[in-house]
Amino acid sequence: MKSGLCFGAALLVCLTARAEDITRIWLTHRTSDPSKIVVNWQTAVPANSVVEFGDTEALGQTAQAGEAVTLHHVEIPLAHRDGSYHYRVRSGNSASEIHSFRGYPSNELRVAVVADTGYGKVPWGEAVQREKPHLLVSAGDHVPALHKEQPVIPTDVTAFSELVDHNRELFQSTPWMPLLGNHDREIRARGPKPPPEPVYDVEATAFRQFFALPGEGWKWYFDVPEFGVRFVALDFCHLSDQGTTWQTCHSPKRDGPQFGWYRDLMAASRQPFLITLDNERNATVRSEESGEWGRMMSQGSFTITGFGYFAERAEVDGITYYNTSVGGTGVPYPDPKSAVLKNEDNFILLTFSREPREVRVDLKNMRGEVLDSKTFIPRAGAASQ
Numbered sequence: 001m002k003s004g005l006c007f008g009a010a011l012l013v014c015l016t017a018r019a020e021d022i023t024r025i026w027l028t029h030r031t032s033d034p035s036k037i038v039v040n041w042q043t044a045v046p047a048n049s050v051v052e053f054g055d056t057e058a059l060g061q062t063a064q065a066g067e068a069v070t071l072h073h074v075e076i077p078l079a080h081r082d083g084s085y086h087y088r089v090r091s092g093n094s095a096s097e098i099h100s101f102r103g104y105p106s107n108e109l110r111v112a113v114v115a116d117t118g119y120g121k122v123p124w125g126e127a128v129q130r131e132k133p134h135l136l137v138s139a140g141d142h143v144p145a146l147h148k149e150q151p152v153i154p155t156d157v158t159a160f161s162e163l164v165d166h167n168r169e170l171f172q173s174t175p176w177m178p179l180l181g182n183h184d185r186e187i188r189a190r191g192p193k194p195p196p197e198p199v200y201d202v203e204a205t206a207f208r209q210f211f212a213l214p215g216e217g218w219k220w221y222f223d224v225p226e227f228g229v230r231f232v233a234l235d236f237c238h239l240s241d242q243g244t245t246w247q248t249c250h251s252p253k254r255d256g257p258q259f260g261w262y263r264d265l266m267a268a269s270r271q272p273f274l275i276t277l278d279n280e281r282n283a284t285v286r287s288e289e290s291g292e293w294g295r296m297m298s299q300g301s302f303t304i305t306g307f308g309y310f311a312e313r314a315e316v317d318g319i320t321y322y323n324t325s326v327g328g329t330g331v332p333y334p335d336p337k338s339a340v341l342k343n344e345d346n347f348i349l350l351t352f353s354r355e356p357r358e359v360r361v362d363l364k365n366m367r368g369e370v371l372d373s374k375t376f377i378p379r380a381g382a383a384s385q
Helices: 002-019 124-129 158-166 168-173 205-210 259-268 282-297
Strands: 025-028 036-054 061-077 084-091 099-102 108-114 135-138 220-224 229-233 273-278 302-305 311-316 319-323 338-342 346-353 358-365 370-376
Touching: 025 168, 061 084, 099 168, 108 124, 124 168, 124 346, 158 168, 158 205, 229 259, 259 282, 282 302, 282 311, 282 319, 311 358, 311 370, 319 358, 338 358, 338 370
Parallel strands: 108 135, 229 273, 273 302, 302 319
Antiparallel strands: 025 036, 036 061, 036 084, 084 099, 108 346, 220 229, 311 319, 311 338, 346 358, 358 370
Protein backbone atom coordinates (compact mmCIF):
# COMPACT_ATOMS: atom_id res chain seq x y z
CA MET A 1 0.00 0.00 0.00
CA LYS A 2 2.79 2.38 0.90
CA SER A 3 4.59 1.83 -2.44
CA GLY A 4 1.31 2.43 -4.26
CA LEU A 5 0.90 5.77 -2.49
CA CYS A 6 4.46 6.72 -3.38
CA PHE A 7 3.88 5.80 -7.00
CA GLY A 8 0.67 7.82 -7.03
CA ALA A 9 2.39 10.81 -5.45
CA ALA A 10 5.25 10.59 -7.94
CA LEU A 11 2.81 10.40 -10.83
CA LEU A 12 0.94 13.45 -9.52
CA VAL A 13 4.20 15.40 -9.25
CA CYS A 14 5.14 14.37 -12.79
CA LEU A 15 1.76 15.38 -14.22
CA THR A 16 1.88 18.69 -12.34
CA ALA A 17 5.36 19.44 -13.72
CA ARG A 18 4.22 18.69 -17.24
CA ALA A 19 1.16 20.91 -16.80
CA GLU A 20 3.44 23.79 -15.84
CA ASP A 21 5.81 23.42 -18.79
CA ILE A 22 6.07 26.61 -20.84
CA THR A 23 5.50 25.92 -24.54
CA ARG A 24 4.10 29.19 -25.93
CA ILE A 25 7.33 30.98 -26.91
CA TRP A 26 8.18 33.35 -29.77
CA LEU A 27 11.19 35.45 -30.75
CA THR A 28 11.20 39.09 -31.89
CA HIS A 29 13.43 42.16 -32.02
CA ARG A 30 12.51 45.16 -29.84
CA THR A 31 14.99 47.52 -31.54
CA SER A 32 16.33 47.91 -35.06
CA ASP A 33 19.63 46.38 -33.88
CA PRO A 34 20.02 42.65 -34.76
CA SER A 35 22.69 42.14 -32.08
CA LYS A 36 19.88 41.76 -29.53
CA ILE A 37 16.83 39.51 -29.58
CA VAL A 38 13.73 39.29 -27.39
CA VAL A 39 12.54 35.96 -26.04
CA ASN A 40 8.78 36.17 -25.46
CA TRP A 41 6.50 33.72 -23.67
CA GLN A 42 3.14 33.52 -21.94
CA THR A 43 2.08 31.99 -18.62
CA ALA A 44 -1.35 31.36 -17.16
CA VAL A 45 -0.59 33.24 -13.93
CA PRO A 46 1.66 36.25 -13.26
CA ALA A 47 5.28 35.35 -12.47
CA ASN A 48 8.82 36.62 -12.95
CA SER A 49 10.76 36.25 -16.21
CA VAL A 50 14.11 34.44 -16.57
CA VAL A 51 15.97 33.43 -19.72
CA GLU A 52 18.97 31.12 -19.47
CA PHE A 53 21.01 31.12 -22.67
CA GLY A 54 24.35 30.26 -24.22
CA ASP A 55 26.18 28.79 -27.21
CA THR A 56 25.51 25.22 -26.05
CA GLU A 57 22.83 23.36 -24.12
CA ALA A 58 24.90 23.99 -21.00
CA LEU A 59 23.55 27.58 -21.28
CA GLY A 60 25.50 29.50 -18.62
CA GLN A 61 24.16 33.08 -18.99
CA THR A 62 21.03 34.61 -17.52
CA ALA A 63 18.79 37.62 -18.21
CA GLN A 64 15.74 38.34 -16.12
CA ALA A 65 12.97 40.69 -15.04
CA GLY A 66 11.41 40.53 -11.58
CA GLU A 67 7.96 41.96 -12.31
CA ALA A 68 5.13 39.42 -12.10
CA VAL A 69 3.45 39.29 -15.54
CA THR A 70 1.74 36.81 -17.84
CA LEU A 71 3.28 38.21 -21.05
CA HIS A 72 7.05 37.96 -20.74
CA HIS A 73 9.57 39.86 -22.91
CA VAL A 74 13.26 39.47 -22.05
CA GLU A 75 16.01 40.79 -24.29
CA ILE A 76 19.32 38.91 -24.61
CA PRO A 77 22.51 39.83 -26.53
CA LEU A 78 23.70 38.03 -29.66
CA ALA A 79 27.47 38.17 -29.37
CA HIS A 80 28.40 36.41 -32.60
CA ARG A 81 27.27 35.61 -36.12
CA ASP A 82 26.65 32.09 -37.42
CA GLY A 83 26.36 29.14 -35.10
CA SER A 84 23.47 28.47 -32.75
CA TYR A 85 22.10 29.95 -29.55
CA HIS A 86 20.38 27.77 -26.96
CA TYR A 87 17.90 29.03 -24.39
CA ARG A 88 15.35 28.06 -21.76
CA VAL A 89 12.73 30.26 -20.08
CA ARG A 90 11.53 30.14 -16.48
CA SER A 91 8.65 31.80 -14.62
CA GLY A 92 8.00 30.86 -11.01
CA ASN A 93 7.99 27.07 -10.84
CA SER A 94 7.43 26.68 -14.58
CA ALA A 95 10.09 26.20 -17.24
CA SER A 96 10.42 25.39 -20.91
CA GLU A 97 12.54 22.80 -22.62
CA ILE A 98 15.84 23.97 -24.08
CA HIS A 99 15.27 25.45 -27.56
CA SER A 100 17.69 26.88 -30.11
CA PHE A 101 17.87 29.40 -32.93
CA ARG A 102 20.55 30.30 -35.45
CA GLY A 103 22.63 33.45 -35.20
CA TYR A 104 22.51 35.79 -38.17
CA PRO A 105 24.85 34.54 -40.92
CA SER A 106 28.03 35.93 -42.44
CA ASN A 107 27.58 35.07 -46.12
CA GLU A 108 23.93 34.44 -47.06
CA LEU A 109 20.82 35.79 -45.33
CA ARG A 110 17.44 34.11 -45.88
CA VAL A 111 14.28 36.05 -44.98
CA ALA A 112 10.78 34.63 -45.43
CA VAL A 113 7.80 36.98 -45.86
CA VAL A 114 4.29 35.69 -45.17
CA ALA A 115 0.83 37.27 -45.02
CA ASP A 116 -2.74 36.28 -44.21
CA THR A 117 -1.70 33.45 -41.88
CA GLY A 118 -5.13 33.76 -40.30
CA TYR A 119 -6.51 32.36 -43.56
CA GLY A 120 -3.84 29.80 -44.44
CA LYS A 121 -5.48 26.59 -45.66
CA VAL A 122 -2.34 24.40 -45.61
CA PRO A 123 0.45 24.06 -43.02
CA TRP A 124 2.20 27.24 -44.10
CA GLY A 125 4.58 27.12 -41.14
CA GLU A 126 6.05 23.82 -42.31
CA ALA A 127 6.56 25.17 -45.84
CA VAL A 128 8.37 28.23 -44.53
CA GLN A 129 10.47 26.27 -42.06
CA ARG A 130 11.79 24.01 -44.85
CA GLU A 131 13.51 27.10 -46.29
CA LYS A 132 15.48 27.54 -43.02
CA PRO A 133 15.00 31.33 -42.82
CA HIS A 134 17.13 33.38 -40.44
CA LEU A 135 14.26 35.87 -40.10
CA LEU A 136 10.49 35.77 -40.62
CA VAL A 137 8.68 38.98 -41.61
CA SER A 138 4.94 39.32 -42.04
CA ALA A 139 2.77 41.57 -44.17
CA GLY A 140 -0.26 41.49 -41.88
CA ASP A 141 -3.47 39.61 -41.06
CA HIS A 142 -2.01 36.94 -38.79
CA VAL A 143 -5.39 35.96 -37.32
CA PRO A 144 -9.00 35.98 -38.62
CA ALA A 145 -10.00 38.46 -35.85
CA LEU A 146 -9.45 39.12 -32.17
CA HIS A 147 -13.10 38.30 -31.45
CA LYS A 148 -15.08 35.13 -32.02
CA GLU A 149 -18.41 36.67 -33.06
CA GLN A 150 -18.76 38.38 -29.64
CA PRO A 151 -16.94 41.69 -28.96
CA VAL A 152 -13.72 41.51 -26.95
CA ILE A 153 -11.72 44.09 -25.05
CA PRO A 154 -8.76 45.61 -26.96
CA THR A 155 -6.25 43.86 -24.67
CA ASP A 156 -7.45 40.31 -25.49
CA VAL A 157 -4.43 38.46 -26.97
CA THR A 158 -6.10 35.02 -27.23
CA ALA A 159 -5.99 34.97 -31.05
CA PHE A 160 -2.24 35.60 -31.10
CA SER A 161 -1.67 32.94 -28.45
CA GLU A 162 -3.47 30.42 -30.65
CA LEU A 163 -1.39 31.49 -33.65
CA VAL A 164 1.82 30.70 -31.80
CA ASP A 165 0.43 27.36 -30.59
CA HIS A 166 -0.20 26.29 -34.18
CA ASN A 167 3.43 26.89 -35.20
CA ARG A 168 5.43 26.37 -32.02
CA GLU A 169 8.58 24.96 -33.58
CA LEU A 170 8.83 27.78 -36.13
CA PHE A 171 8.32 30.60 -33.63
CA GLN A 172 10.62 29.05 -31.01
CA SER A 173 13.47 28.91 -33.52
CA THR A 174 13.01 31.90 -35.87
CA PRO A 175 12.90 35.61 -34.97
CA TRP A 176 9.65 37.09 -36.20
CA MET A 177 8.85 40.69 -37.22
CA PRO A 178 5.08 41.11 -37.80
CA LEU A 179 3.22 44.17 -39.05
CA LEU A 180 -0.43 45.07 -38.76
CA GLY A 181 -3.39 44.13 -40.90
CA ASN A 182 -7.03 44.95 -40.25
CA HIS A 183 -7.88 41.50 -38.83
CA ASP A 184 -5.12 41.84 -36.22
CA ARG A 185 -7.22 44.43 -34.33
CA GLU A 186 -10.82 43.56 -35.16
CA ILE A 187 -12.54 43.58 -31.76
CA ARG A 188 -16.14 43.10 -32.97
CA ALA A 189 -17.82 41.76 -36.11
CA ARG A 190 -17.60 44.19 -39.04
CA GLY A 191 -21.22 43.86 -40.21
CA PRO A 192 -22.77 45.16 -43.47
CA LYS A 193 -22.44 48.84 -42.56
CA PRO A 194 -20.42 50.92 -40.07
CA PRO A 195 -21.96 50.46 -36.58
CA PRO A 196 -22.10 53.11 -33.83
CA GLU A 197 -19.02 51.67 -32.09
CA PRO A 198 -15.52 51.28 -33.62
CA VAL A 199 -15.01 47.82 -35.10
CA TYR A 200 -11.20 47.98 -34.93
CA ASP A 201 -8.77 49.05 -32.24
CA VAL A 202 -6.71 51.44 -34.35
CA GLU A 203 -4.01 51.58 -31.67
CA ALA A 204 -3.66 47.77 -31.88
CA THR A 205 -3.34 47.37 -28.12
CA ALA A 206 -3.30 43.56 -28.04
CA PHE A 207 -0.83 43.31 -30.93
CA ARG A 208 1.57 45.77 -29.33
CA GLN A 209 1.34 44.05 -25.95
CA PHE A 210 1.95 40.60 -27.41
CA PHE A 211 4.81 41.45 -29.78
CA ALA A 212 7.92 43.28 -28.58
CA LEU A 213 8.79 45.34 -31.67
CA PRO A 214 10.87 48.44 -32.47
CA GLY A 215 9.54 51.97 -32.17
CA GLU A 216 5.83 52.26 -31.53
CA GLY A 217 5.12 48.70 -32.62
CA TRP A 218 2.43 49.68 -35.12
CA LYS A 219 5.16 51.07 -37.40
CA TRP A 220 8.83 50.14 -37.21
CA TYR A 221 12.05 49.56 -39.09
CA PHE A 222 14.68 46.84 -38.71
CA ASP A 223 18.22 46.61 -40.10
CA VAL A 224 20.63 43.80 -40.89
CA PRO A 225 23.76 45.91 -41.56
CA GLU A 226 26.02 43.10 -42.78
CA PHE A 227 23.70 42.57 -45.73
CA GLY A 228 22.86 46.24 -46.26
CA VAL A 229 19.11 45.85 -45.77
CA ARG A 230 16.50 47.91 -43.96
CA PHE A 231 12.89 46.70 -43.59
CA VAL A 232 10.24 49.40 -43.03
CA ALA A 233 6.77 48.44 -41.77
CA LEU A 234 3.81 50.78 -42.36
CA ASP A 235 0.30 50.71 -40.93
CA PHE A 236 -1.88 50.63 -44.05
CA CYS A 237 -5.05 48.61 -44.56
CA HIS A 238 -8.60 49.44 -45.73
CA LEU A 239 -7.71 53.08 -46.38
CA SER A 240 -11.14 53.65 -47.92
CA ASP A 241 -12.66 53.29 -44.43
CA GLN A 242 -10.74 56.20 -42.89
CA GLY A 243 -12.99 58.47 -40.84
CA THR A 244 -15.70 55.84 -40.19
CA THR A 245 -16.20 53.29 -37.41
CA TRP A 246 -14.66 50.81 -39.85
CA GLN A 247 -11.34 52.68 -39.74
CA THR A 248 -8.57 50.14 -39.21
CA CYS A 249 -5.25 51.97 -39.40
CA HIS A 250 -3.46 55.23 -38.67
CA SER A 251 -3.95 58.07 -41.12
CA PRO A 252 -1.90 58.32 -44.33
CA LYS A 253 -2.43 62.09 -44.55
CA ARG A 254 0.44 64.57 -44.61
CA ASP A 255 -0.43 65.74 -41.11
CA GLY A 256 -0.82 62.17 -39.83
CA PRO A 257 1.66 60.18 -37.70
CA GLN A 258 3.16 58.20 -40.60
CA PHE A 259 3.77 60.54 -43.49
CA GLY A 260 6.56 62.66 -42.04
CA TRP A 261 8.17 59.68 -40.29
CA TYR A 262 8.31 57.68 -43.53
CA ARG A 263 9.43 60.66 -45.63
CA ASP A 264 12.35 61.42 -43.30
CA LEU A 265 13.30 57.77 -42.87
CA MET A 266 13.38 57.11 -46.61
CA ALA A 267 15.43 60.24 -47.24
CA ALA A 268 17.95 59.35 -44.53
CA SER A 269 18.29 55.63 -45.32
CA ARG A 270 21.50 54.77 -47.17
CA GLN A 271 21.15 50.99 -47.10
CA PRO A 272 21.72 49.25 -50.46
CA PHE A 273 18.38 47.48 -50.00
CA LEU A 274 15.37 49.36 -48.62
CA ILE A 275 12.17 47.31 -48.44
CA THR A 276 8.74 48.68 -47.49
CA LEU A 277 5.97 46.40 -46.21
CA ASP A 278 2.27 47.04 -45.52
CA ASN A 279 -1.19 45.44 -45.79
CA GLU A 280 -2.99 47.60 -48.37
CA ARG A 281 -3.34 47.30 -52.12
CA ASN A 282 -0.18 48.67 -53.71
CA ALA A 283 -2.01 50.80 -56.27
CA THR A 284 -4.11 52.38 -53.51
CA VAL A 285 -1.09 53.32 -51.41
CA ARG A 286 0.78 54.73 -54.43
CA SER A 287 -2.08 57.14 -55.13
CA GLU A 288 -2.44 58.52 -51.59
CA GLU A 289 -1.74 62.23 -51.06
CA SER A 290 -1.71 63.01 -54.78
CA GLY A 291 0.79 60.23 -55.45
CA GLU A 292 3.32 61.36 -52.86
CA TRP A 293 3.31 57.96 -51.13
CA GLY A 294 4.20 56.35 -54.45
CA ARG A 295 7.06 58.81 -54.95
CA MET A 296 8.39 58.10 -51.47
CA MET A 297 8.15 54.34 -51.99
CA SER A 298 10.03 54.66 -55.27
CA GLN A 299 13.14 55.59 -53.28
CA GLY A 300 13.29 52.02 -52.03
CA SER A 301 14.23 48.72 -53.64
CA PHE A 302 10.73 47.21 -53.74
CA THR A 303 7.49 47.00 -51.75
CA ILE A 304 5.66 43.94 -50.35
CA THR A 305 2.02 43.82 -49.26
CA GLY A 306 -0.28 41.10 -47.95
CA PHE A 307 -3.44 42.86 -49.12
CA GLY A 308 -4.89 40.25 -51.51
CA TYR A 309 -5.19 36.46 -51.51
CA PHE A 310 -2.90 35.84 -54.48
CA ALA A 311 0.71 36.08 -55.63
CA GLU A 312 1.71 39.08 -57.73
CA ARG A 313 4.62 41.08 -59.05
CA ALA A 314 3.86 44.48 -60.59
CA GLU A 315 6.27 46.89 -62.32
CA VAL A 316 5.51 50.60 -62.04
CA ASP A 317 7.93 53.21 -63.42
CA GLY A 318 10.91 50.96 -62.73
CA ILE A 319 9.80 50.02 -59.18
CA THR A 320 8.63 46.52 -58.23
CA TYR A 321 5.59 45.84 -56.04
CA TYR A 322 4.76 42.39 -54.63
CA ASN A 323 1.65 40.86 -53.11
CA THR A 324 1.92 37.61 -51.15
CA SER A 325 -0.54 35.44 -49.20
CA VAL A 326 -0.34 31.97 -47.65
CA GLY A 327 -4.08 31.85 -48.40
CA GLY A 328 -3.49 32.69 -52.03
CA THR A 329 -6.52 31.20 -53.74
CA GLY A 330 -8.94 34.06 -53.22
CA VAL A 331 -10.41 36.53 -55.71
CA PRO A 332 -7.51 38.40 -57.38
CA TYR A 333 -7.54 42.20 -57.50
CA PRO A 334 -4.62 42.72 -59.89
CA ASP A 335 -2.48 45.80 -59.89
CA PRO A 336 -3.03 47.88 -63.06
CA LYS A 337 0.66 47.24 -63.80
CA SER A 338 0.63 43.54 -62.90
CA ALA A 339 3.38 41.52 -64.60
CA VAL A 340 2.92 38.18 -62.77
CA LEU A 341 -0.34 37.01 -61.18
CA LYS A 342 -0.80 33.55 -59.62
CA ASN A 343 -3.87 32.20 -57.83
CA GLU A 344 -1.94 29.91 -55.48
CA ASP A 345 -0.98 29.77 -51.79
CA ASN A 346 2.41 31.43 -51.56
CA PHE A 347 5.12 33.20 -49.59
CA ILE A 348 8.22 35.20 -50.49
CA LEU A 349 11.79 34.11 -49.87
CA LEU A 350 14.45 36.85 -49.91
CA THR A 351 18.01 35.58 -50.33
CA PHE A 352 20.71 38.20 -49.67
CA SER A 353 24.33 37.62 -50.62
CA ARG A 354 27.39 39.73 -49.78
CA GLU A 355 29.47 38.71 -52.82
CA PRO A 356 28.07 39.72 -55.18
CA ARG A 357 25.94 42.24 -53.28
CA GLU A 358 22.39 41.37 -54.37
CA VAL A 359 19.04 39.98 -53.23
CA ARG A 360 16.96 37.39 -55.06
CA VAL A 361 13.19 37.55 -54.54
CA ASP A 362 11.39 34.24 -55.06
CA LEU A 363 7.62 33.91 -54.93
CA LYS A 364 7.10 30.30 -53.84
CA ASN A 365 4.14 28.00 -53.41
CA MET A 366 3.70 25.70 -50.41
CA ARG A 367 5.55 22.91 -52.20
CA GLY A 368 8.62 25.13 -52.48
CA GLU A 369 8.24 25.61 -56.24
CA VAL A 370 9.26 29.02 -57.59
CA LEU A 371 6.35 30.94 -59.15
CA ASP A 372 8.45 33.98 -60.02
CA SER A 373 12.02 35.12 -59.41
CA LYS A 374 13.80 38.45 -59.74
CA THR A 375 17.21 39.63 -58.58
CA PHE A 376 17.89 43.17 -57.32
CA ILE A 377 21.19 45.01 -57.06
CA PRO A 378 21.92 47.87 -54.60
CA ARG A 379 19.96 51.09 -55.03
CA ALA A 380 21.55 53.95 -56.90
CA GLY A 381 23.18 56.35 -54.49
CA ALA A 382 23.19 53.87 -51.59
CA ALA A 383 26.18 53.80 -49.27
CA SER A 384 28.60 50.92 -49.70
CA GLN A 385 28.37 48.52 -46.75
